[in-house]
Amino acid sequence: MLQSMLYLHAFNVHDQEKANKIIIPGFKLRSYQFSLAFIFAIEEINRNTHILPNTSLGFELYNVENNLQDIMKETYFCLTGMGIYIPNYTCKRKNKVAALLTGTEWETSVQVGRLLNLYKYPQITFGPFDDTLSDRVQFSSLYQTAQKDMSLSHGIVILMVHFNWTWVGLVLTDDHNGAEILSDLRREMDRNRVCVAFVEMIPDSQVYSGYESRTIHRNILKSSTNVVLLYDVTQYLYDLIIYIGIHSITWKVWITKSQWDVTTDVPYFVSDPFHGSLIFAQHHADISDFRKFIQTYKPSIYPEDYILALLWNRYFNCSFSGPNCKILGNCQPNASLEMLPRNALEMDMTEESYNVYNSVYVVAHSLHEMTLKQVEIHPHGNGEVNTYPWELHPYLKNIHFKNGAGNLMVLDSQRKLEAEYDILNLWNFPDGLRQKMKVGTFSPKAPQGQELCLSDHMIQWAIGFTELPRSVCSESCVPGFRKSPQEGKAACCYDCTRCPDNEISNETDMDHCVRCPESHYANTEQNHCLQKVVTFLSYEDPLGMALINLALGFSSLTAVVLGVFVKYHYTPIVKANNWALSYILLITLIFCFLCPLLFIGHPNTVTCILQQSTFAVLFTVAHSTVLAKTITVVLAFKITLPGRLIRWIMVSRAPNLIIPVCTLIQLVLCGIWLSTSPPFIDSDAYTEHGHIIIICNKGSTIAFHSVLAYLCSMALGSYTMAYLSRNLPDTFNEAKFISFSMLVFFSVWVTFLPVYHSTKGKLMVAMEVFSILASSAGLLGCIFLPKCYIILFRPHRNVLSHVRNKAHSRGKVDLTA
Template identity: 35%
Template sequence: MSHPGDIVIGGTFMIHLERVFNDLDFTTKPSELQCQLFATEYYQSMQALIFAVEEINANPELLPNTTLGYQVFDTCFTLRKAAEGTLSLLSGGNVITPNYHCLKGAPLAGIIGDSWTTTSILMAQILGLQRYPQISYFATNPILSERNLFPSFFRTIPSDEFQMRGLAQLISHFGWTYVGLLANDNDYGQFGLQTVKQEIINGGGCVAYAENILTGQPNRNAPHLVNVVKKSSAKVVVMITSDFDFVAVMEEMLRQNVTGITWIASEAMSTSNLLSNEGLKGIVLGTIGFAIHRGKMPKFTEYLNSLSPSKNLNDAFIGEYWEQIFSCKWPDKENLNIGTENITMKACTGREKLGSLLTEEYHRVSLNVYTAVYALAWALHSLQNCSPGNGPFQHGSCANISSFHPWQLLHYVNNVRFKAQDGSQVFFDAKGNPPPIYDIVNWCAKDKDILEPVTVGSYDLNAPDGKTLNIDTVGITWNNNDTQVPVSKCSPSCTPGSRKVIEPGKPLCCYACARCPQGYISNQTDAVECLPCSWDSWPNLQRTKCIPRTTEFLSYETPLGFSLAAITIFSSLVPLIILGIFMYYKETAIVRANNYSVSCLLLLSLFLCFLCSLGFIGYPQPEKCLLRQVAFGMVFDLCISCVLAKTITVVIAFNATKPGSRLRKWTGVKVPYVLILCCALIQLSICLIWLIFFQPFHELDIETKPGIIIVNCNEGSSTAFWCMLGYLGLLATISFIIAFLARRLPDSFNEAKFITFSMLAFLSVWVSFIPAYLSAQGMYTVAMEVFAILSSSWALIVCIFLSKCFIILFRPNMNSRENLMGKGRHYR
């Protein structure tokens, strides 16, 4: 199909989408290639070339006095037809003569085409040899940007490099982490498959499967592909294919009744009219994808509506176009009956009106073709307006518009820059690519429940605000007419408070969810790692946030602390009361007989023993930590030393009365005090070594109890603590042994049996204290020690002083020297 002119623009279009497949037996010459399945959309894009040429010819300001002609070919989606069309254009006639331009006609400016990447590569390799400009309107493979391979190739559609990154970004935008990939087995599909797959993985997603659509097979390997889709849990599938191949797979999906899949379409098919097939509505509904940026072309719509078989006699394809648009057959066709049910189609008359069918003023592929023609026209215009002496070639020369070389026009195409009808700037970068921009479309049912693509967003790498992806999520209709974004994940999302655990042998997106360990939180869905809380905080029950730890110590505000403090204060009054009784009745026999001065010292030490318990209650200040154990050890040492002194005094007193006893010299008053002092000095030495070399200190324990800060005193050295306590036990044991041996002395003067019981009780308390202290935690450790102090002090009070106070207060008749001495004589 052609029209003469001073300069010819060539064009190649996939006006038919498929060839008739014939079996090759290699015994006879293959038959001439026949095309089938007329594509109205590509026919309309071919008309955009014709419309642009006519519009340019009618414009007196663009290429004045120069008329453009055109010559277009149908590639039939095959390499063979594309090569034939290219070589025919270069040869200048219908006969192909490689490397020769046989007819001296109008020069060829360049070629607009092709739509298929593989055919565009073949054409670019041929045209690049002589530097003929080639501008594709639909070939997107990034390899075509390689200037050393394709020096004269340009395009008005962005490279797949941008589209595939955008598709991966679209998938990430909707939170789909587990998707399938189906791609054609050609250059377009394979590059797209590898790029999208890598971008998805880089974005943290996973690819469930990556399968090829075999374009060389009539069924496109659709049965196998549909089985893969059915078996997979991925509910989102990216399709990098042409519209015709997509429809072949969808028809198989329909046969196997596979639904519920959200299709992500590449620009090669995302706006094709084939997707509006009524039978595919249940499967195609909700499809979302990238589309060629559309533009408003109202005059072109009017031009399409003016087409008529009677007017466009030079158009070899308008008959098929008419049949496709109006679903009719021309009367000269042999058979008007089609289908298995013998449906009779109406006859075409040529008087049908297109105005009611073609109302869309926005166009996509046609706009790219239109822009490509204008790019060549403006390049020719610049070449025509070149001023000799200021030209771009040697010595400032210019090219002749009627006999220029291809490489001369190529220079102007490289530098072309003009304003399109919508106000945008059209130019090519150093690799022959236009500014990258895509529309995002969604297939939904509009008027009369007919599926059509609706623009719901854009992907613009040159967006002024830097936001490349803009989507109106609310305006999207998903599969099954749902408004909720579908979910496509290998594993369900891990809720806050848990993290993802990768399962061996499975993709990264197939994971299990594990609860965050103790002390860690996660406050987001699908957290990769749990975050530790700070030392003074702890996770809440759900482990979604850190909350301040509870502080624990034996406080006066707690029931236990208050009770122990009250008991301590009450208990400390008892030795003072007994001391008062002893001082009041100090001249009585029973007080004088029981070593008044040592008893008073013992009562004072018991008073201090009770009071030292208060050092263990309340917030453990550093000063309190430093002194409380030492104070406890010293006063208890004083207490046990007094008991030991009383015991030894009793033994010495009774044994000194024997004739010839050497113990008489030890019956003085100083002996018990010296003994008490010696015992205290040993304990003091232990405590001083402890304080100098292993000072106790204030400590915050966060390890013992989860979520609780135990404020306690670290003893500095466990050895020093147990040495101090062990020394008290040693004194108590010695007192117990001596008192036990002296238990048969006369009752009147004998404190030995009371001391025996008191030391037995004392030792029992502190031996029981050891396992209880070691097993208790937190404030209960301190409470155990306070309880042991109170219990052992009460044991001494009860066993040593209770009976004496009872006699003094309630049996005064027994509190006499005669009574005591009488019992003594009876004993002897």
């Protein structure tokens, strides 16, 4: 690839005709615009009376093959001014060298710069900014016109995020620029959660061959990504680009920089794969007169421009004539460069041509400042520019001016300017059009989130895409699912896993599911939290209604039994079984049956405290009454020859003291419970899906089980005493009934404990209510119903003579009557 080297010098006005020699053995058309911008800037400066008055700029153009030998040879030609290269010699006496402009490849600038640095010749590069060239130790005489791409990597990644492209391939040069670019891109991509599908590094050497192009092209096609970034397109990528253009069958979206001009660098027959490419170009203001210059740039005005003659011959059917083949005849009338096809020559000033234009002005302004300085020192001189090249350096370092477009120009490499970028879209329809259309801008100075301004509807995508291209490693996880990373793969490659119970994801591609608050639950799709319904064992609930009816029914039945006992209080069977204790037990059972009403309905602090304490005290009274009755029966039937003490106990009814004593113990236990860890209102949000169950938390489970253990110990005592009197006379002996009632009590509460702990929510409350009703019903049914049966249906057995006959027949004395 040929690289331009522009040689610029100053001369007096009367010598101008000697300096218009243009040596162009064979420019590429892309480089040809550099020379047009170069000549345009020089002519514009020479016409300007405010810059270098009485002095004109001359120039020479060189094309340099990209090899060390040609680079050094052409540099020596430039320095000596002869067709041979002689170190440390120059024949340029009158027209002094002002500066040397070097082209787009940094290798060319490096090789030339090392030589020019020895002679302190000013060198200005108009190619992309390169950190290597900023080394003032190696290249103290080199200056860069282009701004450093401080935010281009960020802009490219923002573009990827805008289109949701998270799976992108990178093709870079394998040099220091490529390494720095890769580092910047990875940092930006990681920050924005964009993954690298592959990285292909193009060898930066002459040994790069078609084999590497085929291998890299195969890797690109094999990748699942639809977006590939060609970041720093240099001559080493040219073979790959040609190979892609000829052999690509899979369409990709290519993102490039403006330094690679696909409209002119690639033959027309291979450009279709790059249709729809997105190009980042540094924004610059238009130089209005440049198009006018192109319109008037013709062979008749610039006969020395051999390339211009070739263009006229090819596109306008002109024929060469004359001994030097520069005179053209039979040309199309009114022919101009503007009439060339778009794919032949870019009419608008490109980014690099803009840098060429600014470079010439940098040299001109520096020469102007140096001339003014000389005039101040030698006010009586003849006005000629009589300087050495190295004298220009102080002025180049401090240059500071606005160009014809109003943009500020400086050459300070330490000054970091964030350039704005135009985003161009390559159109190739109709075939061969190759038009770059501006579809957006990227401004790093804009507020966050507004840096990218894009007209999506204007973008033409590659032929293979009928809609916005997708480039992802894994398809998006819809709401209700979360991303599950695939082991050993990039973060953008994942599986979609449904959210766990009561967790949701309401956005696409969420990394983690979000748990619903306790007051809400996840819907079936697990993409939204719904408000839970507050519930409890209410009066309207069928289960609560059934338990209420049972409680009221049993309490009414107990009241009826009490009424029967009161009505027949004079009968032997009521008297024989200690009617006072029977009344106490029946009244207590009525309250025991009504106790479950505290467990039903909306819990509050009062009911939560009363539930367990009321249940414990009432059942203690009931059991202590049963125990007193049992002891009375045993004393009555077991003592055949009662002594004075036993008779006093029976007459004074001392066993009845068991009731207050046992009740007091239970009250102490309940008092400790309520003072240390009392029951409180609690909610259960997990037992029933979609419901929050309001329940009473028992507080201290140890206290609750201690109360139950105390009740069971009293029942065990009653059962033991009743068991001792199992063989006593049956007529008025209720020991067997008490034993059976205690067995029922044990069965209920032993069953209650495991079932209670295995249930949750309302069922736990219902289970305790049912146990209270069942154990209370056991006491009522086993102890009192047989007596009611005798009182109401067997009255002949409820007479004193029958009682005595039964007693004498068994040889026992009835002391309870």
